[in-house]
Amino acid sequence: MSDKANCIKSTRFEDGLIIPGGESTVQGKLLKELGLFEPFKKMIENGLPVFGTCAGLLLLADKINNDDSSYLQTMDIVAERNAYGRQLGSFYTEADFKGIGTVPMTFIRAPYIKAVSEKARPLATVDGHIVAARQGNQLVTAFHPELNDSLHIHKYFCDMVANQ
Ligand code: GLN
Numbered sequence: 001m002s003d004k005a006n007c008i009k010s011t012r013f014e015d016g017l018i019i020p021g022g023e024s025t026v027q028g029k030l031l032k033e034l035g036l037f038e039p040f041k042k043m044i045e046n047g048l049p050v051f052g053t054c055a056g057l058l059l060l061a062d063k064i065n066n067d068d069s070s071y072l073q074t075m076d077i078v079a080e081r082n083a084y085g086r087q088l089g090s091f092y093t094e095a096d097f098k099g100i101g102t103v104p105m106t107f108i109r110a111p112y113i114k115a116v117s118e119k120a121r122p123l124a125t126v127d128g129h130i131v132a133a134r135q136g137n138q139l140v141t142a143f144h145p146e147l148n149d150s151l152h153i154h155k156y157f158c159d160m161v162a163n164q
Contacts, residue, residue, distance in 0.1 A: 015161045015164075016051070016157065016161040017043070017044070017049070017050045017051070018051045018056070018157075019050065019051070019055070019056030019059050020054075021053050021056065021108065021144055022055045023055060024071065027071075028071040031059075037071075040072060041073075045074055047136075047137050048137060048164075049138075049139075049157065049160045049164050050074075050137060050138050051160075052075075052139070052140045052141075053140070053141050053146070054108065054110055054111065054141070054144060056140065057077075057113070057140040057141065058079050058111055060073075060074055060077075060138060061075060061078065061079040061113075061140075062077060062078065062117075063078045065078050065080045066082075075138045075140065076117035076120050077116050077135075077140070078114045078115040079113055080111055080113075081111050082110075083110065083111050083112040083142075084109070084112075089109065090107055090108045090109060090110070091106075091107050092104070092105070092106050092107070093105050093107075093126055095124055096124060097124045097152070097153065097156075098121075098122075099156070100152045100153070103124075103148075103153060104149075105124075105126065105131065105141075105143035105145075105148075106143055106148060107142060110131075110142045110143060112126075112131055112142050113130035113131070113140075113142065114130075116130065116133055116135075119135050120134065121134050121135070123139075137164065139156070
């Protein structure tokens with residue numbers, strides 16, 4: 001069985017939460033309309049491992065610097081939305097991820113992290129901007145690990161789930 005399948009097989013649905021990329025405004029609206037906003041916020045505050053990628057990062061951020069909206073606000077980071085411009089500002093790069101080494105990173109209308117409090121710890125930077133961070137049970141990346149072959153970041157999150 002592949003590493004990816006193993007990782008998925010040994011992880012139960014209720015063990016962790018991935019908030020994927022997409023459109024943070026739509027996801028935020030749906031969380032409220034579907035009655036998931038408060039339950040998710042409580043579960044994360046109570047220690048449920050959560051991984052937010054791109055729009056997911058925005059949903060977890062305490063503040064979005066260039067937007068009036070904020071969502072779950074469980075992570076002590078300030079995000080800059082659409083920080084690289086619009087669709088044409090999407091790009092691929094490779095950079096160091098703390099504890100892993102060089103990983104591929106695909107950014108699609110991505111945010112970056114403008115500031116972290118002392119509770120959150122930067123895990124990767126690109127051109128001087130923080131693009132991944134961790135705060136206890138919460139992991140965020142401004143890029144999309146699922147769009148490249150490397151499974152290192154998936155494994156990093158599986159380990160967070162296994163060690164909770
Ligand atoms: N630009 C989107 C937003 O602000 C995020 C894009 C993504 O998730 N790839 O919500």
